[in-house]
Amino acid sequence: MKYIVILADGMADLKVPELGNKTPMQYAKKDNFDYFALKGEVGMVSTIPKGMPPGSDTANLAVMGYDPGIYYSGRSPFEAASMGVKLEDTDITFRCNLVTLSEGESYKDRVMLDHSSDEITTAEAAALIEDLKAELERQDMKFHAGISYRHLLVWNNAPQGYKLVPPHDIIGRRIQQYLPAGKHSSVLLEMMEKSVSILEKHPINLDRVRRGLKPANSIWIWGEGKKPLLSKFKDKYGLEGTVISAVDLIKGLGICAGLKVVEVEGATGNVHTNYHGKARAAVDALKNGDDFVYIHIEAPDECGHRNELENKVKSIELIDEKIAGYVRSEMDKMGEEYKIMVLPDHPTPLVLRTHTSAPVPFVIYDSRKEKNNIFSFDEDGAILSGLKFEEGYKLMDYFIGE
Known part of the structure; x- marks a missing residue:
């Protein structure tokens, strides 16, 4: 079994009048994400523990399966690890x-x-x-x-x-x-x-x-x-894995968790990043023996901070097409069983231009047991499903362990 996480940073949002009172996720053309929702599981997850600031550090720590209340020691030490400091x-x-x-x-x-x-x-x-x-x-x-x-x-x-x-x-x-x-x-x-x-x-x-x-x-x-002390991802889940990201925070988090980090040429951390290069690096890692890949894309978050409506929608569509679509196609060609989870780490609403602590939607697709659902992969569809994880760090246990 291969496990793929596609983390679209800051993708969740509020309804936007210019989009017909839809969120960017609802408005964007995302055939692959919607396929995962129709054939998999959709739900909501609270990635930010109560009382903690809504940062990508605490949120990605939780998504990777680590309780921020235990393991969080500040943002910048993870960046130091990525920079080799x-x-x-x-x-x-x-x-x-x-x-x-x-x-x-x-x-x-x-x-x-x-x-x-x-x-x-x-x-x-x-x-x-x-x-x-x-x-x-x-x-x-x-x-x-x-x-x-x-x-x-x-x-x-x-x-x-x-x-x-x-x-x-x-x-x-x-x-x-x-x-x-x-x-x-x-x-x-x-x-x-x-x-x-x-x-x-x-x-x-x-x-x-x-x-x-x-x-x-x-x-x-x-x-x-201060210097973080994370338990190793392999010790927690028994999986060898790789992190693919353009930003030092996420790469450093992976290094501290004992995961490999792949550098992708042209990966920028904004809407003009090398989407296909990231997807290809993920598939290559799985073909070369890894069991787990964590693909982080910063673009939706940066667009939210900059209040770039068109670019936020565009970034979601590019992640769907060039990352989710490519990974799905290549995994089907390999004929190996796999699971994909897609989610943001936190919302970055365009109107606010910063993060919030609101729960975010997730979708999990399992190639072994396709379902027939009516839920869409967006904020409203995930709420309607009724599935919710109040403690975000438990979602990874569910994704890998079920």
């Missing part, structure tokens, strides 16, 4: 975004315009991080360049007890009430403020503005955590 037990890690703030004399009066600096390229971002390192690093504080706008700060023997806000939660808002808070937060705030003088007139940003792109004119520090 070896952490000491005394290290505290922080996510460091390159963001676009409005212009102004006072830092606190600026507005968060874009959490991704118009999805700055990795090459541009790496050059900016190098210049930030030269000016801001200390012996106990080190920057590490990541992909696009996503970077890392490691602080050895850092004090703890911060209140830090994700930048994608405050798009369009004045940042004053969302700046780092807590006993030792002044160190982080000072670093963020100093970054403006380094970045604002940087040649790379001046060139971006000339090209009509938003500049990466500040860093934003958030997502602190």
Whole structure:
């Protein structure tokens, strides 16, 4: 038996008037997802434990079968694992975004315009991080360049007890009430403020503005955590597996769980990613002996954050056609029994431009025992089915164990 998870990050949404009061999932053409729903099982799952923030870190941890209440130690340590940054037990890690703030004399009066600096390229971002390192690093504080706008700060023997806000939660808002808070937060705030003088007139940003792109004119520090200790996925489920993703968070989660990570050329973390390349990598992993693949696609989430309605619908259709369709076709050709589960990790409603803790729909298709259902794979159809997992981490047990 082969097990395939297709995780469409942030795919769930609210009803949109421009789509005839349908959600993007309801509006999108998704023949493969709907086939899975007609022939499999549809339900709802709560991936965010009560009292925890609705992040892709806690949600994907739950989807992979790990109770976030036990295993979650912060977001950025997973990203560190993916980036090959070896952490000491005394290290505290922080996510460091390159963001676009409005212009102004006072830092606190600026507005968060874009959490991704118009999805700055990795090459541009790496050059900016190098210049930030030269000016801001200390012996106990080190920057590490990541992909696009996503970077890392490691602080050895850092004090703890911060209140830090994700930048994608405050798009369009004045940042004053969302700046780092807590006993030792002044160190982080000072670093963020100093970054403006380094970045604002940087040649790379001046060139971006000339090209009509938003500049990466500040860093934003958030997502602190400590070195994670996950039990191995194989020990939990007896399966060898691979994670396929463009973002360090998910790759790092897989590494910490003892799963292999496959790098796919052209995988970007946005709507222009290499969908077919991810699907082909998944099938190759299964043909080469793996029992389990976890295919993560960031595109719907990024479209939700950026309020890109057409692109969110398009990303769902591309995931259905180029990933689900290809995997389904290849598995049928192989003649091997398989199960596919498709779901988002959390909703990222276009109107809100950030994550919510609402339950999300899932569909499970089992090639051994096709059913005949009337439920569709969308938010309403999943609710009507009556199947629901209140504790998200138990869904993987159900998917693999039934």
